[in-house]
Amino acid sequence: MTLKTPLYDEHVAAGADFAETFGTLLPAHFGDFLAEYQAARKAVALFDTNFRACFSFSGPDARRYLNAILTSNLRDAQPGQGTQGLLLTAQGHILAEVETLIEADRILLLSPLEVRERTFTTLDKFIIMDDVLLEDKSDTTATLDLLGPLAASVIQQLTGVDILSLPVFGHVEAAVDSIPCRAVRHQFASQPAAMLVVGRENLTGLWHRLASAVRAAGGSVAGMQALNSLRLECGVPWFGYDFGDKNIPHDAGLENSHISYDKGCYTGQEIVERVRSRGHVQRRLAELKFHASTAPPVPSKLLFTGKEAASEVGQITSVGFSPVAGQPIGLGYLRREYAAIGTRLDASGIPAEVISPPLAD
Numbered sequence: 001m002t003l004k005t006p007l008y009d010e011h012v013a014a015g016a017d018f019a020e021t022f023g024t025l026l027p028a029h030f031g032d033f034l035a036e037y038q039a040a041r042k043a044v045a046l047f048d049t050n051f052r053a054c055f056s057f058s059g060p061d062a063r064r065y066l067n068a069i070l071t072s073n074l075r076d077a078q079p080g081q082g083t084q085g086l087l088l089t090a091q092g093h094i095l096a097e098v099e100t101l102i103e104a105d106r107i108l109l110l111s112p113l114e115v116r117e118r119t120f121t122t123l124d125k126f127i128i129m130d131d132v133l134l135e136d137k138s139d140t141t142a143t144l145d146l147l148g149p150l151a152a153s154v155i156q157q158l159t160g161v162d163i164l165s166l167p168v169f170g171h172v173e174a175a176v177d178s179i180p181c182r183a184v185r186h187q188f189a190s191q192p193a194a195m196l197v198v199g200r201e202n203l204t205g206l207w208h209r210l211a212s213a214v215r216a217a218g219g220s221v222a223g224m225q226a227l228n229s230l231r232l233e234c235g236v237p238w239f240g241y242d243f244g245d246k247n248i249p250h251d252a253g254l255e256n257s258h259i260s261y262d263k264g265c266y267t268g269q270e271i272v273e274r275v276r277s278r279g280h281v282q283r284r285l286a287e288l289k290f291h292a293s294t295a296p297p298v299p300s301k302l303l304f305t306g307k308e309a310a311s312e313v314g315q316i317t318s319v320g321f322s323p324v325a326g327q328p329i330g331l332g333y334l335r336r337e338y339a340a341i342g343t344r345l346d347a348s349g350i351p352a353e354v355i356s357p358p359l360a361d
């Protein structure tokens with residue numbers, strides 16, 4: 001069953017068109033995709049990001065426990081800091097992409113809402129002798145994200161928080177007017193970004209206050225179509241689209257951004273280290289440009305035509321339109337020997353070319 005954002009009625013009133021993203025019905029756009037995209041590129045854009053589940057860990061063993069099952073280093077993180085990592089199976093396959101926020105008395109873990117039940121079950125089943133209290137806060141917690149060159153100034157204007165003074169994934173308690181929230185520093189394609197974590201009861205009020213401030217700064221509310229184009233231009237893979245439980249971290253190029261190699265043991269480490277010592281994987285996620293007015297369907301086979309008949313060398317995982325390229329682009333897995341920049345391929349009859357992200361504006 002497709003979930004709906006808790007702001008669904010607000011978006012309907014604003015004339016949004018909807019599409020399912022991360023298993024949740026979210027605004028695709030609010031009438032002008034290109035204007036929303038340009039707001040994120042040139043000013044600031046506000047996104048409804050209520051596709052996240054939220055879990056709370058408390059108790060004296062919470063940090064040690066999470067450090068033993070996630071790929072990120074929670075052992076050395078201090079209150080006010082955060083990490084980005086993965087929850088893996090013992091075989092190294094990716095069950096969820098996770099972000100942790102270390103607070104004084106608990107740790108919040110954010111992960112994709114579409115795998116909420118599986119993630120909760122996995123996180124819970126290893127709590128045996130540990131003094132850890134795990135609570136599912138997904139129904140009472142919400143998130144909104146700001147992206148663009150002016151995102152930090154909007155946050156500072158509203159909350160007094162200098163988000164750029166924090167490390168990436170750093171966070172502080174804040175308030176927008178009288179609405180309490182947690183401001184988290186993000187980074188997206190070298191641009192400032194911020195996530196606000198708020199109680200569900202205050203979500204609507206915070207959305208309207210942020211939307212007003214963003215418009216006053218020359219920005220816009222924006223839908224997932226614009227965010228998809230931006231992340232594809234930067235070569236950023238999405239969980240559930242470009243990687244999931246059939247993949248190991250190295251397939252999607254996450255080995256340098258989502259894994260700590262000096263934190264100690266964790267679930268799936270043996271496979272991660274084995275692949276690391278081998279030096280390469282047989283297939284890699286690659287950026288693609290399609291020489292056509294429309295993108296090929298997902299999934300489409302990627303074919304390479306050599307001296308003999310065309311052979312299948314990969315598959316497309318996600319597509320979108322790039323205003324920078326003026327053409328559709330996408331991501332897809334390719335056999336290592338066909339992933340070189342400039343390699344020409346065929347995707348359902350549409351010419352494709354391997355390119356290098358990010359695409360400059």
